[in-house]
Amino acid sequence: MSAPKFDDLLSRVIRYLPDSHQNHRNPIGASQRLAVTLRYLATGIGLQALSASYKMGTSTVSGIVEEMCSAIWDALQGEFMAFPSRGQWQDIAEEFWRQWQFPLCVGAIDGKHVRLRAPARSGSDYYNNKGFFSIALMAAADANYRFIYVDVGAYGRESDGGVLGRSAFGSRLAEGNLNLPAPAVLPGTTTPSPYFFLGDEAFPLQVNLIVPIQDRKRIYNYRQARARRVVENAFGILAARFRIFGRLIDCQPEKAVKIVKACVALHNFLASTERARYMPASFVDTTADTGEVQPGEWRQARPSQRAALVREQLADYFLSDAGVFPHQYNVLRLGTDQ
Structure with missing residues (x-):
């Protein structure tokens, strides 16, 4: 900034x-x-x-x-977090088509666990399936990595589909009350289709929420996964710029919710008003002319990934001629051929 x-x-x-x-x-x-x-x-x-x-x-x-x-x-x-109007939904869909070649998409939805100190007398409510305590951050992102909506504070033990279903946004989505544009034709055809969000396998298939197809339609799944990268990038940029997400937030859930919402608002504020400085083109994932995805710098900026790389380098070094310790195999009783 x-x-x-x-x-x-x-x-x-x-x-x-x-x-x-x-x-x-x-x-x-x-x-x-x-x-x-x-x-x-x-x-x-x-x-x-x-x-x-x-x-x-x-x-x-x-x-x-x-x-x-x-x-x-x-x-x-x-x-910077205002709910889109019908015209703004159309603008978002046009950006998805222009940048990610996915028609009639008005956002990509996903969830993120925000690591939290175990709240007193909370039992297993905040203990998630990844093995730590957390609150859930459910969000939808547009084609430019900005958050359209967020829901913060659900119990970490809840699934992504459950968090979305119990949120006000999820209820309006299921009921068709998001004021989305009227169905339009797919580009270059006469085939009508509703506007929709993209989700992964954790979400239920709905008219306005499209998820991958299991075990077939590889081209469709590739195209959908490619467009859904925007929400993964939005979360990644958020965590890379606000390192509070890289550590356990040592406070009660109510205060953690305020912290997360402030970071989300700052993300949209900076992405909208100081984009070149906040997330330059090299910072986000890009697609090469061959169709291959080039990882953005935010992935290398994540401390956990850097630490994992250092650990892998050390593991290889200890097995090399330069780094071997003469007694390491005997001590572990693995034999010198391991």
Whole structure:
């Protein structure tokens, strides 16, 4: 984020912040509160380390982050997370056709687990099938990697299909009440089709929600997976730019929801107003002339993938002539041919 963009963001959120002069003689300025919050979201630094670097109390920093995250969402969601009109749905579909050659698509839907400290007395509600505690982030993205809608806070144990079905968006989707454009013909044909979202196998097939076909139609599945990469990229960019998603969020679910919503709003804000800086062309997946997908830089920016690469390099090194330890095979009783 550039300095002018920081000032722009500050001017938007400041009106949603409570007047700290009422409670403090020497209040912390709004610009410093915003800087503290952005550093927390962008780096994933712990609250204790963050409070030490700004010479504030941990509880003070925690309160600043929660208050500012709420203000960021309130300030940005009306403009950058507004629900599309019928004309805007058509614009989204045109972009999907132009960029991803998939007709009448108005968004790609997927879910993401946001790692969370185990809430007290929550049992297994937040324990997901991946083996950790989380809240669910369900979202739809447009062709330009911006989020059209998000639903945050469902129990981690719920499936993607269950989270979508119980959300207000999912209910309106199933009932056909999203104000989507009237059915149109597929390009170059006279075949009519409704507008729809793309999902993976975790979602139920609906008129306005199209999922892969099992065991056949390889061309269709390839084309659908290619178009669905936009939501995978949107999540990837979000996690790469806001490293808070790369660590366990050490707070209660209600506060974690505010943090996630602030990051989503900032993602759309920066993707819309400072795209070249926030996600340059090389940062996202692209398709070569041969049809092969070229991975974007956000994939290399993920700490887990870098760590996995380092581990694989070490594993190979320990098996090589240069890195072998004379007694390693004897100790493990595997034999020197392993």
